[in-house]
Amino acid sequence: MSVLDLARLQFAVTTLFHYIFVPLTIGLSLMVAIMQTQYVRTGDEGYKHMTKFWGKLFLINFAMGVVTGIVQEFQFGMGWSEYSRFVGDIFGAPLAIEALMAFFIESTFIGLWIFGWDKLPKRIHLFSIWMVALATNISSLWILIANSWMQNPVGYEIVNGRAQMIDFGAVVTNPNVFLQFPHVVLSAFATAGFFVMGVSAYRLLRGKDDLERLNFSRSLKFGIVFALLSLPATMWFGHLSGQFLVEKQPMKLAAVEALWESEDPASLSFFQIGDEANRQALINIRIPSLLSFLTYDTFDGLVPGINDLNAYYQKQYAGVYGEDADFVPPMIWMLYWSFRAMVGFGILMSFIALVGVVLWWRKTLSTAGWYLAPLPILIALPYIANSTGWMITELGRQPWIVQGLMRTQDAISPNLTVLEVGLSLVGFTLVYGLLSVANFYLLWKYGSKNRITAEILPMPTPASDNLRLENAY
Amino acid sequence: MIDLNVVWFLLVAVLFTGFFFLEGFDYGVGILLPFVGRDDKERRIVINTIGPHWDGNEVWLLTAGGAIFAAFPNWYATLFSGFYLALFLILVGLIVRGVAFEFRSKDENPLWRKTWDAAIFIGSFLPALLWGVAFANIVRGVPINENMTFTGNLLTLLNPYSLLGGVVTLTLFTLHGALFLSLKTDGVVLERVQKLLKGLWLPLVVVVLLFVGWSFFETDLFEGFNLVQGVGLLGAVVALLGAGWAIFNAKYGRAFIGTGVTIVGTTAFLFGGLFPRVMPSSLGAEFDLTIYNASSSPYTLQVMTVVALIFVPLVLLYQGWTYWVFRKRVTANSHLEY
Numbered sequence: 001m002s003v004l005d006l007a008r009l010q011f012a013v014t015t016l017f018h019y020i021f022v023p024l025t026i027g028l029s030l031m032v033a034i035m036q037t038q039y040v041r042t043g044d045e046g047y048k049h050m051t052k053f054w055g056k057l058f059l060i061n062f063a064m065g066v067v068t069g070i071v072q073e074f075q076f077g078m079g080w081s082e083y084s085r086f087v088g089d090i091f092g093a094p095l096a097i098e099a100l101m102a103f104f105i106e107s108t109f110i111g112l113w114i115f116g117w118d119k120l121p122k123r124i125h126l127f128s129i130w131m132v133a134l135a136t137n138i139s140s141l142w143i144l145i146a147n148s149w150m151q152n153p154v155g156y157e158i159v160n161g162r163a164q165m166i167d168f169g170a171v172v173t174n175p176n177v178f179l180q181f182p183h184v185v186l187s188a189f190a191t192a193g194f195f196v197m198g199v200s201a202y203r204l205l206r207g208k209d210d211l212e213r214l215n216f217s218r219s220l221k222f223g224i225v226f227a228l229l230s231l232p233a234t235m236w237f238g239h240l241s242g243q244f245l246v247e248k249q250p251m252k253l254a255a256v257e258a259l260w261e262s263e264d265p266a267s268l269s270f271f272q273i274g275d276e277a278n279r280q281a282l283i284n285i286r287i288p289s290l291l292s293f294l295t296y297d298t299f300d301g302l303v304p305g306i307n308d309l310n311a312y313y314q315k316q317y318a319g320v321y322g323e324d325a326d327f328v329p330p331m332i333w334m335l336y337w338s339f340r341a342m343v344g345f346g347i348l349m350s351f352i353a354l355v356g357v358v359l360w361w362r363k364t365l366s367t368a369g370w371y372l373a374p375l376p377i378l379i380a381l382p383y384i385a386n387s388t389g390w391m392i393t394e395l396g397r398q399p400w401i402v403q404g405l406m407r408t409q410d411a412i413s414p415n416l417t418v419l420e421v422g423l424s425l426v427g428f429t430l431v432y433g434l435l436s437v438a439n440f441y442l443l444w445k446y447g448s449k450n451r452i453t454a455e456i457l458p459m460p461t462p463a464s465d466n467l468r469l470e471n472a473y
Numbered sequence: 474m475i476d477l478n479v480v481w482f483l484l485v486a487v488l489f490t491g492f493f494f495l496e497g498f499d500y501g502v503g504i505l506l507p508f509v510g511r512d513d514k515e516r517r518i519v520i521n522t523i524g525p526h527w528d529g530n531e532v533w534l535l536t537a538g539g540a541i542f543a544a545f546p547n548w549y550a551t552l553f554s555g556f557y558l559a560l561f562l563i564l565v566g567l568i569v570r571g572v573a574f575e576f577r578s579k580d581e582n583p584l585w586r587k588t589w590d591a592a593i594f595i596g597s598f599l600p601a602l603l604w605g606v607a608f609a610n611i612v613r614g615v616p617i618n619e620n621m622t623f624t625g626n627l628l629t630l631l632n633p634y635s636l637l638g639g640v641v642t643l644t645l646f647t648l649h650g651a652l653f654l655s656l657k658t659d660g661v662v663l664e665r666v667q668k669l670l671k672g673l674w675l676p677l678v679v680v681v682l683l684f685v686g687w688s689f690f691e692t693d694l695f696e697g698f699n700l701v702q703g704v705g706l707l708g709a710v711v712a713l714l715g716a717g718w719a720i721f722n723a724k725y726g727r728a729f730i731g732t733g734v735t736i737v738g739t740t741a742f743l744f745g746g747l748f749p750r751v752m753p754s755s756l757g758a759e760f761d762l763t764i765y766n767a768s769s770s771p772y773t774l775q776v777m778t779v780v781a782l783i784f785v786p787l788v789l790l791y792q793g794w795t796y797w798v799f800r801k802r803v804t805a806n807s808h809l810e811y
Binding site for chain 2: 059064067070071073074076077078079081082084085087088089090091092093095096097098099100103105107108109110111112114115116117118119120159164165166168413414415417420423424427428431438439441442445446
């Protein structure tokens with residue numbers, strides 16, 4: 001394998017791994033904040049227990065997200081120095097703002113929340129979890145502003161071979177942000193919804209204690225509400241993103257549909273076995289006109305295919321990259337099936353949440369064993385949808401690292417050797433692998449066994465303030 | 474007209490100063506963990522002294538990284554790709570350390586806890602050492618060619634001078650952390666910490682003097698000596714001696730301020746000596762990265778200046794507040810979250 005292959009694999013591994021933890025952090029921070037608000041408002045002990053129980057799972061997950069996130073900020077420079085030089089003027093700004101606006105709030109207020117139960121007034125302690133929830137969302141906004149620029153560069157000009165920012169407002173209000181941000185954040189809420197539904201169902205099936213059952217059936221409803229409110233909107237913004245693609249990244253759209261040749265009206269493929277070497281479909285089951293409809297809201301309209309687009313780009317960039325340069329993303333099969341997994345699971349999850357609401361309305365939710373039994377396993381659904389979503393976004397943009405401006409192969413750090421990247425790839429994989437075992441063990445331990453009512457809150461100690469003057473640095 | 478390139482150089486210096494001051498003591502606490510906490514309860518006390526703070530302290534580093542990326546992309550690109558394996562080791566350290574704080578006390582198994590204690594120690598020791606190695610290399614100069622590309626490898630970075638720089642930060646952060654513990658613990662842990670202080674201070678003075686002396690021959694820090702450098706160096710030396718006096722007179726609050734000023738002064742000395750360069754090249758001064766050839770466009774610097782002016786003071790305010798909230802000593806009677 002070349003340095004480029006290894007570096008790309010490393011970026012994929014570390015980013016996908018990081019993103020296992022991010023959505024739950026975003027969604028669960030909000031849910032815990034709501035639970036604690038209910039506790040502070042009503043004084044209901046049940047909400048306090050729920051806050052502590054889900055808060056513990058939240059923190060275990062949060063730690064993993066934080067530490068794997070550090071790698072993200074460093075590895076653009078480590079592995080992709082030429083990319084960093086090219087885009088630093090624009091891409092660096094949102095990352096720095098993210099750190100200043102979000103990471104500081106998140107990391108400081110999480111400390112206040114964990115350690116402040118017995119040291120802060122109730123409402124200020126509640127305020128700190130809201131700050132954490134707010135900061136995780138602000139953080140995702142800035143990182144998606146940065147990512148959106150890679151998908152749809154705006155507000156720049158090329159000076160001396162570097163992209164220079166000329167309009168910060170345009171970078172922040174990139175139309176891609178308004179589609180990607182709600183899509184990502186809402187899918188994170190859905191992830192938290194399914195996580196809480198799964199754990200609650202597991203406990204409801206095994207719990208005998210009345211108080212425990214009450215708390216978990218309440219939690220289950222929290223999860224269902226989160227999932228049901230966020231899933232249709234997630235899919236709607238995903239749909240709009242698809243319509244945006246045909247304009248800005250038509251190759252990505254053609255690749256996820258494995259649409260080899262241009263069609264008007266374009267049909268939607270349901271099942272395809274393709275021949276990627278010769279760039280054609282072998283077996284293809286299609287619904288006529290549906291892709292045109294999804295793209296343009298009418299049953300006709302040209303959707304350009306992979307081969308035509310490639311020929312077009314080859315002509316357009318012949319002067320820059322030579323006539324033989326190829327502009328087709330690798331692994332079309334992965335894009336094609338990733339998209340179907342993401343969309344399919346999104347629909348399935350909506351259906352599951354809807355059934356939950358029906359059972360809730362009939363007042364049989366917490367006793368419907370047939371419904372509760374599969375929910376723990378179904379926690380996997382949003383996670384697969386999240387990962388496949390990023391696969392589509394990032395793999396579908398290839399061979400570009402910045403759409404139309406810079407290719408991934410030109411972005412790599414020129415000084416790196418196979419040995420160096422190989423070492424770090426093996427190292428990260430090993431460390432991440434071990435940590436995920438520990439993480440899963442703790443989630444399992446606290447999620448499946450820990451009694452929700454057993455959490456005792458720390459109370460202010462009667463011990464006197466043993467501060468000395470020199471202590472107040 | 475204010476030169477924004479200079480402003481951002483200052484801001485990066487300030488962010489690294491904040492990082493070394495704050496994360497310096499929590500690295501020190503991590504390094505001392507196996508030595509001052511003999512049983513599980515004592516170790517938990519030690520870890521809980523930095524429990525509410527370590528994550529916020531670490532963000533100073535993330536922000537410094539982000540600021541370099543935004544304001545000096547060529548510096549970010551050359552530094553991070555050039556110091557690839559060193560940064561990889563730092564990252565592994567930070568990863569296992571951060572998780573260890575959160576995971577350690579969530580299971581009773583002694584082997585589980587021992588493993589995470591080791592992770593905290595290694596994850597504090599490695600970065601404390603490697604940041605010194607990295608900065609010593611920066612001021613010493615590393616091979617950078619006409620394309621702003623680093624042409625060395627890991628062994629280039631492991632020269633004796635830079636390793637001594639690593640020993641300096643390692644020792645300094647350990648003493649800084651010990652003083653932090655002397656303010657935040659009591660009982661038997663406090664006694665052990667106090668016993669260590671004198672033993673840490675003397676070697677620190679020796680390695681600092683060696684490093685400053687060697688810098689005279691190995692680097693150009695003393696050529697064209699400027700005011701910032703002078704004040705930084707003088708402040709660092711006086712504060713270090715003052716810290717010694719305070720330690721021997723059992724005035725630990727003052728001693729902590731002393732090591733803090735030593736860290737601030739040393740960072741000012743190094744950054745002052747670099748200015749206006751950010752990464753000197755050992756292959757020739759024409760290949761040096763400076764605050765001008767490494768920087769973003771004036772427009773980006775303007776935008777980022779506005780952002781920094783709003784948010785940096787806010788950060789200082791609420792982070793300062795958390796130290797006030799958790800100002801009490803962590804004792805055997807405290808509720809321990811970690």
